[in-house]
Every structure is written in C-alpha cells, then in structure tokens.
Amino acid sequence: MIKPRARRPNVPSSLSRLVVAAIAIVVLLLAGNARAQSPYDVRATSEVAEYGDTDHVFIFTPSIAGTVARPTAGWTVNGSYLVDVVSAASVDIVSTASRRWTEVRQAGALDATYKPGTFGVTVSGGVSDEPDYVSWSAGALLSQDLMDKNLTLVAGYGHSHDVSGRTGTPFSVFSHTIETDAIRAGATLVLDRLTTGSLLVDGVFVNGDTSKPYRYIPLFAPGTNVPVGASIDLVNALRLNERPFEQVPLTRNRYALTLRLAHRFHASTSRLEARLYDDTWGLLAQTTDVRHVFDLGRRFELGPHLRVTNQSAVNFWQRAYTLGPGPSYPVYRTGDRELGPLFNLTGGGGGRWGIGPARDPMKWSLGLEVEATYTHFLDDLYLTSRTSVLGALSITGEF
Numbered sequence: 056m057i058k059p060r061a062r063r064p065n066v067p068s069s070l071s072r073l074v075v076a077a078i079a080i081v082v083l084l085l086a087g088n089a090r091a092q093s094p095y096d097v098r099a100t101s102e103v104a105e106y107g108d109t110d111h112v113f114i115f116t117p118s119i120a121g122t123v124a125r126p127t128a129g130w131t132v133n134g135s136y137l138v139d140v141v142s143a144a145s146v147d148i149v150s151t152a153s154r155r156w157t158e159v160r161q162a163g164a165l166d167a168t169y170k171p172g173t174f175g176v177t178v179s180g181g182v183s184d185e186p187d188y189v190s191w192s193a194g195a196l197l198s199q200d201l202m203d204k205n206l207t208l209v210a211g212y213g214h215s216h217d218v219s220g221r222t223g224t225p226f227s228v229f230s231h232t233i234e235t236d237a238i239r240a241g242a243t244l245v246l247d248r249l250t251t252g253s254l255l256v257d258g259v260f261v262n263g264d265t266s267k268p269y270r271y272i273p274l275f276a277p278g279t280n281v282p283v284g285a286s287i288d289l290v291n292a293l294r295l296n297e298r299p300f301e302q303v304p305l306t307r308n309r310y311a312l313t314l315r316l317a318h319r320f321h322a323s324t325s326r327l328e329a330r331l332y333d334d335t336w337g338l339l340a341q342t343t344d345v346r347h348v349f350d351l352g353r354r355f356e357l358g359p360h361l362r363v364t365n366q367s368a369v370n371f372w373q374r375a376y377t378l379g380p381g382p383s384y385p386v387y388r389t390g391d392r393e394l395g396p397l398f399n400l401t402g403g404g405g406g407r408w409g410i411g412p413a414r415d416p417m418k419w420s421l422g423l424e425v426e427a428t429y430t431h432f433l434d435d436l437y438l439t440s441r442t443s444v445l446g447a448l449s450i451t452g453e454f
C-alpha cells in the first residue's frame with residue numbers, strides 16, 4: 056500500500072516498556088495463582104516476531120496472549136494483544152517518488168466459551184487501530200457434540216465494521232466505511248482413536264469501498280507493450296500523464312471450503328489442510344498446508360512445515376491499464392499484485408523446548424518458528440517475485 060511520507064517516529068521506547076511491563080504483571084499474577092492451588096487452568100504466552108522481504112517491507116510484532124479456564128465448570132476465556140511496527144519502502148512507494156514510511160498498529164482480541172456439556176457457545180470480539188484504519192468485530196459460534204462426542208457440529212456468524220482513511224486527515228474529512236458479514240458451518244469427526252477430520256464452509260460478504268486511497272494506477276495508450284516486471288524508469292517512459300486512484304468493486308462475496316486431517320503416530324503428529332477459495336471478483340485459489348511434528352523426548356518437539364498456494368487473477372485485472380476514448384478511465388482498476396495470478400511456496404518449521412520441572416517439562420516452554428516464502432507473480436507490472444522470511448520466538452507458561 057502506497058502511503059505519503061511518514062509523520063511519525065519509530066515506536067517509542069515507552070511503548071516497548073509498556074509491553075514488557077504487561078508481560079511481567081501477567082506472569083506474576085499467574086505465579087500467585089499457581090501457588091494458591093487455584094481450580095483454574097491458566098496459560099500465558101509472550102511472543103516477538105519479525106518479518107522482512109525483498110520488496111523492502113519490514114514488520115516487528117511483539118504480542119502477549121493468555122487463557123483462563125475452569126474445566127469442571129465448562130468455561131474458557133482467551134485474550135491477546137499485539138503491536139505491529141511496519142516500515143516500508145516497496146517498489147510501489149518508490150514508483151510514486153514517496154519516501155519510506157513507518158507506522159504502528161495495535162490490535163486486541165477477546166473470546167469466551169461456555170460448554171458445560173455437549174452444547175457450547177463462544178462469543179468473540181476484537182479491535183484494531185492504526186493511523187488511517189480502525190476496525191471492530193464481534194461474533195458467536197455454536198457447537199454441538201453428537202455420537203458420544205465423536206462428531207461435533209459448528210455454526211457461527213460474525214460482523215466487522217472498518218473505517219479506512221488517510222494518514223494525517225480526519226475521518227470526518229475523508230473515510231470509507233466497510234461492513235463485513237461472515238458465516239461458518241462445519242463438522243469435526245473422530246475417524247478412529249488416532250485420527251480426526253474436519254470440514255468447514257465459510258462465506259464472507261464485504262460491502263464498502265476497499266480501494267487503497269494511496270494507490271495510483273498508471274495508464275497507457277492502447278496498444279502499448281509493457282513487459283512483466285518492467286523497471287520504474289521504463290514504466291514512467293511509457294505511461295501517460297493520467298494517474299487515477301485505485302477503484303475496485305464495492306461488494307465482494309468470498310467463499311472457502313477447508314478440509315483438515317490430523318493423525319497421531321507413535322512419536323509424531325501429522326496435520327494436513329486443503330483449502331479451495333472462490334469469490335465474485337473471479338479469483339480462484341487453492342492452498343495445501345502440511346505440518347509434521349516429532350516428539351524428541353519429553354522436552355523437545357520439532358517439525359517441518361510446507362504450504363503451497365496457486366491463484367488466478369480477479370476478472371478486472373490488467374498488467375497495464377489503458378486510457379479509453381473520451382478520455383475515460385477503466386471502471387475498475389487495481390495495482391494490488393495480490394489480486395493478480397501468482398504462485399506461493401512456504402517452507403520452514405519450528406519447535407518447542409520444555410524448560411519446566413521434570414514431572415511436566417512442557418508446562419514452561421520456549422518456542423521458535425522460522426519460515427521463508429517465495430512468491431512468483433505471473434503478470435505484475437513491477438515485480439516478478441518476492442522472497443520473505445518470518446521468525447517468531449515465544450515463551451509459554453501453564454499453571
């Protein structure tokens with residue numbers, strides 16, 4: 056996303072100290088809870104993640120999460136909070152003669168489940184805030200166990216309200232409102248004592264202008280040959296003076312079908328996920344995700360992860376949009392390469408090291424995940440490929 060020159064400094068040290076202080080308070084409270092032999096099960100996690108790619112986008116994300124449950128009463132509460140510090144100088148920014156920008160996003164989420172028997176209800180909510188985008192969401196999910204808990208049916212609904220604007224401009228002067236409704240239905244089946252499978256169907260219905268207010272679209276004269284992965288200098292030499300803002304359709308219905316399988320071996324676990332996606336913009340995609348986790352003694356878990364995605368383009372995608380007679384702009388136009396045809400391959404893995412007491416070493420654990428992703432853009436104006444690396448280090452305690 057192209058944004059104007061940043062007006063904000065990097066995330067202040069006081070915010071970092073606040074995150075660290077919050078983590079320390081959570082740990083102290085949980086430790087006190089453990090000493091009191093409380094009937095509650097408590098779990099807390101602190102994580103730091105770092106992302107970087109060859110398009111000069113970098114993201115630093117500290118986060119905390121916690122769970123409090125009372126199994127005998129059938130209820131569980133989960134909460135999380137994160138801070139995204141994003142710094143970008145991508146080809147999209149450079150092509151508009153804009154400088155690197157930096158901004159901070161904060162997000163929090165909370166959900167609660169009550170399931171004293173075979174029927175359960177989960178309610179959830181979340182908020183997200185950044186200089187030019189605010190969002191809140193709420194939802195509910197119902198679950199019903201059947202066949203002696205060998206079959207679980209789920210059905211749910213969620214709604215989100217987003218407001219998109221421009222950095223440095225009040226929402227009262229410029230903003231787009233986006234309303235999203237989501238439904239989910241599915242089932243999980245215990246196939247045998249070592250294998251489970253699930254099938255989920257999701258529908259997401261978006262209403263509002265999701266066009267990026269910073270994204271300008273270069274236009275070309277009819278018949279102009281603009282090659283894939285053209286340089287900025289070549290594009291500037293070929294394009295016309297007109298450069299309208301991005302404009303995408305105001306509604307988008309999205310549908311997904313997801314199949315998951317998990318099998319427990321003697322000393323390892325395999326998980327397979329296959330997902331099919333379609334929407335009213337004409338985008339078709341399929342994703343296959345495989346993870347295998349090995350138990351290396353009582354204190355170590357380690358395993359690889361592989362994900363493959365293939366995607367077609369939306370029906371209004373063009374590598375080089377042309378100016379019509381009049382002159383007139385194309386009705387729909389986008390510079391978001393994630394809406395074009397692409398191939399995506401992710402490989403990596405991670406593990407956990409139990410540092411707890413000998414009787415239960417995984418009550419306290421250190422986690423590490425490292426993944427690299429290669430994306431090949433088949434029909435993009437500036438980029439033909441992008442490589443990114445994501446790493447996350449976490450510590451988790453159970454009480």
